[in-house]
Amino acid sequence: MMKNYTEYLWFNTSKRQEFLNITGQVEAALRKSGIKDGLCLVNAMHITSSVFINDDEGGLHKDFSAWLEKLAPFGKDKYQHNLTGEDNADAHLKRTVMGREVVAAVTNGKLDFGPWEQIFYGEFDGQRRKRVLVKIIGD
Numbered sequence: 787m788m789k790n791y792t793e794y795l796w797f798n799t800s801k802r803q804e805f806l807n808i809t810g811q812v813e814a815a816l817r818k819s820g821i822k823d824g825l826c827l828v829n830a831m832h833i834t835s836s837v838f839i840n841d842d843e844g845g846l847h848k849d850f851s852a853w854l855e856k857l858a859p860f861g862k863d864k865y866q867h868n869l870t871g872e873d874n875a876d877a878h879l880k881r882t883v884m885g886r887e888v889v890a891a892v893t894n895g896k897l898d899f900g901p902w903e904q905i906f907y908g909e910f911d912g913q914r915r916k917r918v919l920v921k922i923i924g925d
Contacts, residue, residue: 791819791922794831799912802860803880805847806907808837808918812890813897815920822895824924829887831919834877834911836884842904854880854910877910884908892924 793815795808812828830837840846858879862868865875888905891898897905907918 788824788923788925789819789821791815791821791920793818793920795907795918795920796915797835797907797909797918798915799909802910802912803851803854803877804909804912805850806909807842807904808907809842809897809904812905812920816892816895816897816922819922821892821922821924824892824922826890826892826897827887827919827921827923828890828905829919829921830881830907830916832916834874834881834909835916835918836881836908836910837887837918838885838906838908839888839890839899839903840906841902842906850884850908854883857883874911880910881908884910892922 795811797806812826816826828837858876860876862873867875867878
């Protein structure tokens, strides 16, 4: 019979935009689940944050920030969404580019990653509490 496990991770970043390596927290949830083979979904539950898989290299993260700022620069007067009184239209656009969730295979009780792959939480409108869903299904 297939099992499932759900856990929520909570974040409150000190900066408006930040990338956090959450691989260890996802691996801890996987260990708690007892699931040896299946799938692990990691999903940002807020529309101004992201979950993605990439390399944990500081220069690359600076490149992501610079690239995203070129694509969707912060600025209250730049977007129709901000006419509603918001100031986070850029964060919605950045989230769309970086993605909502990842799904990783679970093999022999471990995340089945390629070399250098890590899971990241990307925050684009931070300094408030947000959550990430970890949902693991399998045997």
